[in-house]
Amino acid sequence: MAMKALVTGFDAFGGDKVNPSSAAIGRLKRRISGLVIHTAVLPTSYARSAITLRGAIHEARPDIVLCVGQAGGRRELSLERVAINIQDARIRDNDGKQPIDRPVVRGGPAAYFTSLPIKACVAELRRAGLPAAVSNSAGTFVCNHVFYALMDMAGRHGLAFRGGFLHIPYLPEQAARLGDQPSMSLDDIVRAIEIVLAVSAARSEDLHTAEGRIS
């Protein structure tokens, strides 16, 4: 039977009208390297995002879950290494909530590492001409919250999927409005998501390459 992947994006937040993550997943092919692709758009809400994610996972029963979110200001595609058990909101979420220093999961471990082969993904993205890097922080807003909740479902609730998080730059039209911000075209973002899914389907062991940061 074919492997399945669930790919999620977020709705717009912080005054933006568009979120490149949901724009991108709306353009994914139905099948990528033998994977059957399911998608879901998560609300940019601490209270509701993980519930929506859990529902989508229970419905799709995926082998791989890739959550995608916008990282405004980054120049490259970022494969996130680790999710931390903290909510610390610099701005209000789409419910008007701004939690400070609260855990994503009360009593949960301090962090989870991704179970996707992020270094192999980075290598393949670069080979395809797309700038990419491993990131060691997904922030403390709803992206990190969803990433932590995702890995907690796999880690503690024994759901048999591998999971990870991809942060993407602004779209050019966002940068055109904001001024002096790096961006990436939607075509390239869609292509990047498909590469991450294909690499994740093809291999479970990661590459042994140096992609760390000094600080």
Next chain:
Amino acid sequence: MAMKALVTGFDAFGGDKVNPSSAAIGRLKRRISGLVIHTAVLPTSYARSAITLRGAIHEARPDIVLCVGQAGGRRELSLERVAINIQDARIRDNDGKQPIDRPVVRGGPAAYFTSLPIKACVAELRRAGLPAAVSNSAGTFVCNHVFYALMDMAGRHGLAFRGGFLHIPYLPEQAARLGDQPSMSLDDIVRAIEIVLAVSAARSEDLHTAEGRIS
């Protein structure tokens, strides 16, 4: 009779294998908003670039000349406001030459302003979803040299064209090799050049909008 535009790019330099400026002009349409498009690739050489440019101008007899060059590290399309009469090379050019603090044109004025409607171009690029800005320095390498030589041909030798310079970011594949650099897709760069040409053909007076910088 149809108006004509000459659009130039540069060959690769500084160890790169590609220069996005020549890649982009190779993909321009033959006609853009009624303009007949001529193109030329200039050598990244202080000694030879302006000669090649002059030859191309004498051959094409253009109404508009747009020179395009790579500005590695910039996040946006940059419409250059001013060319200065200096050569100060941080690296060697493609002839192995590295002039320091020499004039582009001995006895020439300290600077020339562009004669293209750069603020109208910036406004139209943004409207098309492409990040863009006015820049007040084209550097001191071969880009500025060519831009100065171009404006000197119009200014002192009375050639009847309007001229300007567009700096473009790295391509994604360059950023993928270099790491942590902003980039722009070739499709968007080509689209940007066509917009700059169309706006330049349509209007000679510029917009009266604030696009200055504090420092």
Next chain:
Amino acid sequence: MAMKALVTGFDAFGGDKVNPSSAAIGRLKRRISGLVIHTAVLPTSYARSAITLRGAIHEARPDIVLCVGQAGGRRELSLERVAINIQDARIRDNDGKQPIDRPVVRGGPAAYFTSLPIKACVAELRRAGLPAAVSNSAGTFVCNHVFYALMDMAGRHGLAFRGGFLHIPYLPEQAARLGDQPSMSLDDIVRAIEIVLAVSAARSEDLHTAEGRIS
């Protein structure tokens, strides 16, 4: 009896002749807000740094441990929130070792949070005119390694200290050599360390302020 603090820096690495962290701790006062100050310089070595740190802790028996390290490229003082259980070296350490994706502590938790009041420190640093922020990643080099090892000593080995990590920018003389890098004066760095120690001695509960990051 007076409270004691241990403050550590690192020796130079990566081709630098100086490490601002050890330069700074060499200039600390002996007593800060009632704290008796002990210092130690740690080798920039995965194999030896934590051993040296453990020895210094056993000798000084501190109430507070603040490890300080250089974060080249950062513009602000960074109070680190979390240490992760990974070694992923982009460059060789001072023993010539470059571990990739190995744990700091085999079987240890994925991460530890700091036990210093980092938001109160950030607030007080800003009040003193020093730019500061909470950071969510100490990287994956020896700084993070030491920070994780430190919190593991407190967390699993029951040593009764509170611990944290402060990342500091380049010194101006480093930036003068490197070119186009942000920096901070040694005087300001010394002052910052003293403020972090004073705030940490004065309060164990942190401030409830938003210092998170979106990504």
Next chain:
Amino acid sequence: MAMKALVTGFDAFGGDKVNPSSAAIGRLKRRISGLVIHTAVLPTSYARSAITLRGAIHEARPDIVLCVGQAGGRRELSLERVAINIQDARIRDNDGKQPIDRPVVRGGPAAYFTSLPIKACVAELRRAGLPAAVSNSAGTFVCNHVFYALMDMAGRHGLAFRGGFLHIPYLPEQAARLGDQPSMSLDDIVRAIEIVLAVSAARSEDLHTAEGRIS
């Protein structure tokens, strides 16, 4: 008879309460390397700054004029190479005026080059452990306006001084308020100004070193 230097700063603008340039010149020594130092604070006003400057020059009759201004966001001390004949204000000046694309001096040349030995200054600043660079744009706000007006006084009105412009980063206390901005201590800025003056007094010919920029 002793040589004289006039050093100017600006008053605060754009909502800031302090301008590091006037803070710094208030702390200069009265004599620097044999130069007698005069100072003046210029209003951040297109209409009034050059008049105040002209008055100070006529009073002090200096051999050297160094204008100093804040370049928020820069990481290094910047010795400006060129002033351009344009006013293009991104924000209002302290008179509430925001000129767009108007000349500093009607009928004046497009630009003036500095007559200070900026590369020798950069070299000496670096030797003193202070990060510094040659800049090819002083922007289009009041800093460039004053720099152009200064060089125009020397160039067209035959006043026998050499002149230049130094852009300085934010102070740490400004960066502490603004967040994630590079800064430089006031002590280092004062030291930098004194070095620029000493080098300018000691030599009129500049060094023949590569300090150009590609773009």
